Amino acid sequence: MKKHYKEEPWSIVEEGFHPEMQMSSESIFSLGNGRMGQRANFEEGYSGETLQGNYIAGVYYPDKTRVGWWKNGYPEYFAKVLNAANWIIIQPEIEGEKLDLATAQVSNFRRELDMRAGTLKRVFTAKLKNGAELDVESIRFMSMADDETAAIKYTIKSRNYSGKLKIAAAIDGDIVNQDSNYDEKFWAEVSKQTWAHGSELTMKTKKLDFHVSTAQQIVLTKNGDELDLSSVEASTEKYVENVFDISIAQGDEIAVLKYASNVSSLNYSLSELSSKSIEAASRAKEIGFNEMLQRHAENWRNRWANNDIIIEGDVAAQQAIRFNIFQLSQTYTGADDRLNIGPKGFTGEKYGGSTYWDTEAYCLPFYMLTAGNDVAKKLLLYRYKQLDKAIQNAGKLGFTDGAALYPMVTMNGEECHNEWEITFEEIHRNGAIAFAIKNYIDHSGDQNYLKEGGLEVLLGISRFWAQRVNWSKLREKYVMLGVTGPNEYENNVNNNWYTNYIAKWTLEYTRDAAKACMSDDRFWSDFVAKTNFKEDELSTWSDISSKMYQPKLDGTNIFLQQDGFLDKVDLTVDDLPASERPINQNWSWDRILRSIFIKQADVLQGMYFFEDHFDEATIRDNFLYYEPRTVHESSLSPCVHAVLASKLGMDEKAYEMYLRTARLDLDDYNHEADEGLHITSMAGTWMAVVEGFGGKRVVDGRLSFSPRLPKEWDSFKFSILYRESTVVLEVDQDKVKISNQSGESMAVDVYGTTYEIAGRDSVDVNRKR
């Protein structure tokens, strides 16, 4: 664990130049606006260790994976996040020497991610080998208000040099993907153009034919006055630039204003792509840097008004939760229902494809309760639109009659992951997608969503479960063989309790949902015709769910993670030497599989989802059994434990788990921030505060809170959107305050007691210890 960044409530600050931290800082200081994003690479060239990253949402590359041992049913490709053209390049040069922080003497280095305004600022002084000393300040952002555009203001002040300063503003499309199996480049040039103050480059991906056009418009000022300089226009393959020759004297300040745009064939026809990107860059230039920044900051202000969480008395926790919310907000905005939330967002290439079960299991609550039901519904519709492909996917594995298996990893509905134990067996993902429908309906009250697609998705998933189980004569129960549960440190096990349970639940929920929809004759006849639904499916589901095998430890409340779990050597995490952790970096796979150690919440994931199905003693017993055996080597694990620990009143454990999830990347717990941030687990951090410390639930259609205040905090406060109303929870040492910001009266439970809160009113309740 490293404490590298200054703890500030609203910003992340790095002081001093730390090349050894550059890769991690590039991740931490990433920017995005839902449509595009980038790592915090330097504008000027950097010959030190760096991972270039410019990403366009929805643009990916299907890299071939057919290497080595193959299995029937594997996908032909792995969808890779695509590193796109590098548009930030601003390269100062003096007397033939390019500014490069790896070779210059650097001082006064500082960078700051201002989370309130969504900007990245960097200042430094560089002394070149030729003796020239420059003060540089760069500030940039990707506009949230106009998501095709971005801007950089790059200011150079000469401390001691007088003479020629050359500045190249470039777009470089000749980039490589770090995650390329074959060291192949994924982009080909389509067209390019340059003009006096700008240039444009259109590239296309070698497969799938995604086109992206990137443009820049450049304005130069000297000591605040705009320079009327023409550039030398230059281009080589996949590269365009405008080079300006400027005379400067000691003390002069040159500012380069770069207005940039990225547009893609997802949104425009190929013929208009270049003109649209030039148009966007020109639009930005016309608005001007300051006004553009103001509109961007305004957009962020509105977001923070809805989704900020205020923690007093613990600046590390305050900074962390804002960092998590900031990253989530700039990764997915809900503006485009073809997009989803990639595990690394716009901060790195790892994990490729964009959509995992993370979306439904972890991210949905955050977007639903901060951005609202419309955004949440877009995430649901994303899956509904891919139902046909999920049915095809199940078909590849031998399932029939409309059974649907959603992919483990996808960009467009097709599976693109190829480890058999995951691709074919980690099928609990289907359950999370069903659960998200329930979760959305519970929160939104939008029962009608069942008819808008929800029931079809539930049907496909239930048909899958009904075919995936088999009757065990031995047990006289339905069993589910050969699965991988959320705990991926067990593969191809029989009767993973969590998977069996969520399958059983899906069947019951689908049955009830179907029955609820039947009374709408017109809907129902269409539905039956479209899906070829047969009424006896209902009784099949009831039969399976009532006879589903659920492994349990005899004489206890403890559900067994899977068959054979008790054959393992019984150890707890305390028995593990520190030198062997994380075990996934120190143990061979077979040893991990044989061991009792649990990667992430598995039985406890079930306790979390279905908390209302179990009494507190059962949840407690399972928590006390599994928590000590869980190594939390998935970023998705501590948040679930944090929520459960809060529920059980284990405040210290909850706080420990909260910090672990909240500052995972800032403090780089797992030594991997360099490869990008854990975006989806950041939603888990939010969950740990809202559902954990806040104890937020929905009970019988009512919001409910059971707040716990960690002893490290003076108070905390958050607001959520519930059925179109904003509700604010404030918790301090003494009391819990619930404010209903809507115009209508609302019933809210606090610690199990229901309070009717009038519109624009609030209620105070004594805090429970």
Add this chain to the structure above:
Amino acid sequence: MKKHYKEEPWSIVEEGFHPEMQMSSESIFSLGNGRMGQRANFEEGYSGETLQGNYIAGVYYPDKTRVGWWKNGYPEYFAKVLNAANWIIIQPEIEGEKLDLATAQVSNFRRELDMRAGTLKRVFTAKLKNGAELDVESIRFMSMADDETAAIKYTIKSRNYSGKLKIAAAIDGDIVNQDSNYDEKFWAEVSKQTWAHGSELTMKTKKLDFHVSTAQQIVLTKNGDELDLSSVEASTEKYVENVFDISIAQGDEIAVLKYASNVSSLNYSLSELSSKSIEAASRAKEIGFNEMLQRHAENWRNRWANNDIIIEGDVAAQQAIRFNIFQLSQTYTGADDRLNIGPKGFTGEKYGGSTYWDTEAYCLPFYMLTAGNDVAKKLLLYRYKQLDKAIQNAGKLGFTDGAALYPMVTMNGEECHNEWEITFEEIHRNGAIAFAIKNYIDHSGDQNYLKEGGLEVLLGISRFWAQRVNWSKLREKYVMLGVTGPNEYENNVNNNWYTNYIAKWTLEYTRDAAKACMSDDRFWSDFVAKTNFKEDELSTWSDISSKMYQPKLDGTNIFLQQDGFLDKVDLTVDDLPASERPINQNWSWDRILRSIFIKQADVLQGMYFFEDHFDEATIRDNFLYYEPRTVHESSLSPCVHAVLASKLGMDEKAYEMYLRTARLDLDDYNHEADEGLHITSMAGTWMAVVEGFGGKRVVDGRLSFSPRLPKEWDSFKFSILYRESTVVLEVDQDKVKISNQSGESMAVDVYGTTYEIAGRDSVDVNRKR
């Protein structure tokens, strides 16, 4: 199943030109001599579908495999069989048109593999587009008498053409591997030279620096008289050739005699490599084609004298067993203890690395009983020499204190397979390596081998088993979690009966072997010092073996393949639609894993190895349970079932299984002969005759036979080497005859009765029905 080749007792004959069968025939007609081998590619260029293949034993390529998802402990490379320089090229050309059977009109095509003499002969008439008609005959062999050399006699007779005939004799090193993940070429040129009647090319592998030098010496005759023609010498990168311009008239017969050699850096220093290969080619030329062929055929005659199996009344069975013996004999000769037996021998690239557990479990008996104890011992020493690497390999998986895990696939002792469920979990291979030591000692009587390395290997393996099991509190037994048994259609299962049993057996055998060696004080003290052996290891092993869990079906004799086996849907192979077989080409992996269907003998492999541990009722019950559930989708499966069926008197099942293993490639049961032959399973065919129909066993140090005669056969006869004596078994309708060809008296059991047979005498016993 195809019946493409004529059934002849001593040869494989293809009549007519069948381009659609060319790839398969290239495999079937493969030649080799233990040191090098090749597919039956045409000498002249062929633009139709073909898989070029020239292989040098022991020369491989470590192709990178680090693609996609990685697991700790995986090897960095996969050792690939390397396609080496193509040295057979003889290219006739008339008036600018090259002879190419894909473009010429072909008639009278016939090829014959003469298994008695080890030659491949091909004749055809080709009419070129320009009208020239040629009768061509090619005969070639790779010398068994001088394994660095090979020769081709390629005869062209003009039927209608008079004029210039151009003949290029070439060596082409610019070849590709079919099995290349990255479409990369694996060879680089080192040097080359040409002279009037020959040329030489030295290539090296881009990794590991294997050098191979290939040379040719060319002699031309016209109507039987040697031509004194100089060639045009030519070379390009990785390519050398001698081109001869010959005047021919209608009716003239030109013969090209090509004497070739391959030598490698395995046997010579780099500086002498070129000269050694030229020397070898020149040596061949000096001896001359006819004499060279005679010495080669003589070598084969001697081999057949020891290893032939004669079957009367069933020419398909006769041809098949000889084909199997022929291929085994030309794949491995025992001349070099660094070599081993690859699953495809010299007939294709699939499966890469050379050594699997196939060697110990299937191949050892054939070589031991036909080539003798010295050759068998070389196979054992191969593993002994790799013990250090096996200990390192176990170390990578977290095992300590001298525990050894032999690799699943290897060229040099290092693991080079990377599927976790195989690499890390298919650990029963360790047991087969231990069992081979017992098998060798039982047959040879060479108890001393324990002290020559056997005990060290046993110790390493036993230490592995002792660490690999764990104590299950639940069962109060030792269990073995997370393994893959011989039936690879189950992965990561707990308590595979076969693996548990062979582990238990290894521990007991090692304990007894150690006790037997202890009395040799000098050996023992050296052994203890070298291996750091502790006496309490013996009691640990006894404890584990006495408390090893062995899953069993309650109230029966049936051992359960693994925990949870009875949860599966109970089906037999008869329930499988023909269209879904083989299931490995039609079902997704998860479906295969969940199903009850068994790829290859698993519990029955244990019944086969440890037949003497079980009464016949137990073997029968297990056979009757597992045989109907076995799909035999491994070539290693039917032979084991054949042996057991013979033992149980199920003659029809035994015969069915025999034919399936014996004619697997000739009749191409699995539609994959095009990619090479199943060399290691050919030893299983031999086993099916000798141990199956012959009922050969070793009982209390005596040879024992219990022959069964399939009703399709009139008689069969084979000889084996037992403790340096040749023993011949002849079985006909009425009697069983055992001949002792040694000078000493010998006790042999027939149907359970012991007969003392004097030297050079025989005994007749009535055949049991």
